[in-house]
Amino acid sequence: MSTVLYITAHPHDHHTSYSLAVGEEFIEAYREAHPGDEVIRLDLYKLSVPHIDADVFSGWGKLASGTSFDQLSDAEKAKVGRLSEIVDQYVAADKYVFVSPMWNFSFPPVLKAYIDAVCVAGKSFKYTEQGIIGLLTDKKAIHIQASGGVYSEGPAAGFESGHSYLAKIMQFHGVPSFDGIFVEGMAAKPDQAQSIKEAAIEKAKEAAKSF
Numbered sequence: 001m002s003t004v005l006y007i008t009a010h011p012h013d014h015h016t017s018y019s020l021a022v023g024e025e026f027i028e029a030y031r032e033a034h035p036g037d038e039v040i041r042l043d044l045y046k047l048s049v050p051h052i053d054a055d056v057f058s059g060w061g062k063l064a065s066g067t068s069f070d071q072l073s074d075a076e077k078a079k080v081g082r083l084s085e086i087v088d089q090y091v092a093a094d095k096y097v098f099v100s101p102m103w104n105f106s107f108p109p110v111l112k113a114y115i116d117a118v119c120v121a122g123k124s125f126k127y128t129e130q131g132i133i134g135l136l137t138d139k140k141a142i143h144i145q146a147s148g149g150v151y152s153e154g155p156a157a158g159f160e161s162g163h164s165y166l167a168k169i170m171q172f173h174g175v176p177s178f179d180g181i182f183v184e185g186m187a188a189k190p191d192q193a194q195s196i197k198e199a200a201i202e203k204a205k206e207a208a209k210s211f
Helices: 018-033 054-064 074-092 109-118 163-173 190-210
Strands: 003-008 038-043 095-101 125-128 131-134 140-147 177-184
Touching (some): 003 018, 003 074, 018 038, 018 140, 018 177, 018 190, 074 109, 109 163, 131 163, 140 163, 140 190, 163 177, 177 190
Parallel strands (some): 003 095, 095 140, 140 177
Antiparallel strands (some): 125 131
């Protein structure tokens, strides 16, 4: 049995969000194809993901110098403890499904906060004399991204920095398989928005079978 983290970063629901609409179809098709797997939903707009701030740096520094967790301040305990829970859950999972819209060529800040939480030395990667080595070499991931324009190819492709950033992070973590499903061009061609979404849904359903 595999554990799948279904990680969404959108303040709306699947009725109004193109990315979530396609994401829901993907995860339902995945459940049908892999009925024994566990799917854990992480709505980043409802999940507590501490930002890495002064309390976090202070808490990490104290722990690194030998201070016990019980001796941290209440703020340090809350934030450092929660970040530890997040990365442990991430490392323990087998597959990752990221779902997000493109905002200003990237993704919502809640997703960046989550990525910061799971980029932890000794957990998702490690430093060696030969350089950085990713530790998640037995995982796989996919990203479903919606955008009003077309950015996966063509003249605007150079502006895209959401999916491409996630690709770098997956490589950093050693994840060998990372794919993308793009729902794009709905604002540029509003008369084709429904057919664009439907085509992406069909692609998502097919991808879910072998994911």
